[in-house]
Amino acid sequence: MTQATFRAPQIASPQPKINMSVISMQLPEWSDMYESQQLYKAENVTALERPSLILYPGEPAELLVEVKNEDEDGLVWELQVQGNFPQHGDFLSPTNWCNYSKPLLETSNSPKSVEANQPDRVLEPTRSIQQVIRFQLPADFFEAAFATSQIIQPFKLDYQVQIRLLAKMQWSDTSLELMKQQEIELYARPRSSYQNFLPAIYRAHDFTKRFLSIFEQAFDPVVQTIDTLWAYLNPLTAPEALLPFLAQWVACPIDPRWSLEQQRRLIHDAIPLYRWRGTRKGLQAYLHLYTGLDNNQIEIRDDTQHGLVLGQSSPKLVLGQSSTGLNTVLGPNTVLGGGRPYHFIVQLRLKHGQHLDRNLIEEIIDREKPAFSTYDLTIHKPTEAAD
Numbered sequence: 546m547t548q549a550t551f552r553a554p555q556i557a558s559p560q561p562k563i564n565m566s567v568i569s570m571q572l573p574e575w576s577d578m579y580e581s582q583q584l585y586k587a588e589n590v591t592a593l594e595r596p597s598l599i600l601y602p603g604e605p606a607e608l609l610v611e612v613k614n615e616d617e618d619g620l621v622w623e624l625q626v627q628g629n630f631p632q633h634g635d636f637l638s639p640t641n642w643c644n645y646s647k648p649l650l651e652t653s654n655s656p657k658s659v660e661a662n663q664p665d666r667v668l669e670p671t672r673s674i675q676q677v678i679r680f681q682l683p684a685d686f687f688e689a690a691f692a693t694s695q696i697i698q699p700f701k702l703d704y705q706v707q708i709r710l711l712a713k714m715q716w717s718d719t720s721l722e723l724m725k726q727q728e729i730e731l732y733a734r735p736r737s738s739y740q741n742f743l744p745a746i747y748r749a750h751d752f753t754k755r756f757l758s759i760f761e762q763a764f765d766p767v768v769q770t771i772d773t774l775w776a777y778l779n780p781l782t783a784p785e786a787l788l789p790f791l792a793q794w795v796a797c798p799i800d801p802r803w804s805l806e807q808q809r810r811l812i813h814d815a816i817p818l819y820r821w822r823g824t825r826k827g828l829q830a831y832l833h834l835y836t837g838l839d840n841n842q843i844e845i846r847d848d849t850q851h852g853l854v855l856g857q858s859s860p861k862l863v864l865g866q867s868s869t870g871l872n873t874v875l876g877p878n879t880v881l882g883g884g885r886p887y888h889f890i891v892q893l894r895l896k897h898g899q900h901l902d903r904n905l906i907e908e909i910i911d912r913e914k915p916a917f918s919t920y921d922l923t924i925h926k927p928t929e930a931a932d
Contacts, residue, residue: 562616565725569596570607597730603684613673619715628706704731780812887918
């Protein structure tokens with residue numbers, strides 16, 4: 546007689562009724578993105594339509610994930626993001642590509658959102674929760690890739706990401722099970738503006754954008770230079786190597802003893818200085834630009850010295866009429882022609898910490914003054930304050 550063994554039927558734990566939707570916060574930019582959307586099918590896993598994101602260096606792109614509990618019991622849930630994109634610490638990803646925001650909990654009766662309980666990850670019945678997943682390429686993603694010898698061949702531009710939703714009943718002692726899985730396509734692309742010059746029908750393909758970006762990266766430095774050409778022609782903003790060329794335009798000699806800032810100021814104001822050359826105003830402006838002293842620290846005044854004056858009382862000596870004044874006296878120290886009728890004095894008053902090259906100041910005055918005039922230069926240095 547054969548004895549039959551009775552086995553109690555195993556009751557499978559009920560599957561949580563939970564739903565997940567993934568929404569791209571970015572509008573499709575080319576038709577190829579629609580063609581790449583496929584359905585991912587796996588056993589016991591519900592497939593969803595595959596969204597996609599275009600990642601531009603330094604610009605964030607976001608996905609909105611909404612998880613809704615359609616069960617009558619509370620559910621413990623968890624989101625996982627997996628993919629073949631570079632991980633943190635990789636030479637292509639010195640920072641994290643993927644970051645999570647704090648989940649926002651929404652009730653079925655109230656439109657208001659509150660922060661979800663992060664440690665428990667428990668979703669109450671009929672409630673939904675939203676979480677933003679942000680992807681961002683490093684700002685120098687393409688430059689860093691081609692500047693290193695570790696570049697992967699061929700260079701990868703398209704990446705696949707899986708967003709996995711794991712859940713279980715709140716009262717269950719089992720581990721979390723995979724309930725939903727969403728495939729995401731990530732496209733790393735350089736930002737291109739040349740496509741805006743094309744008709745809309747040609748802008749609908751990714752290859753066209755990438756092909757145009759080759760020419761854009763080659764010509765863009767030239768275009769940027771043309772856009773900022775005014776800065777190259779302004780001595781105050783031009784590169785240092787271009788200053789001698791600008792100085793030749795205005796016939797302004799550059800002295801190697803001048804600082805870079807002095808060269809910029811003098812070249813910039815060379816034309817007004819030429820108009821005022823040989824005048825007190827021109828000399829004061831030149832000294833102000835070179836020395837950086839305020840106008841109240843620069844004093845230029847006439848100091849006319851006539852020398853011998855014949856005829857101190859009326860009528861004075863009139864050449865060609867052989868007569869002198871009544872009180873005219875010729876002494877033993879009389880010198881004819883010893884006066885300086887076009888003489889002036891230059892006084893510079895320095896403050897603490899200011900220093901000037903006297904020889905260079907004299908060269909400037911000799912070049913800017915009238916040829917027949919004479920001068921005296923005095924540089925007043927600040928006196929030390931008494932202790």
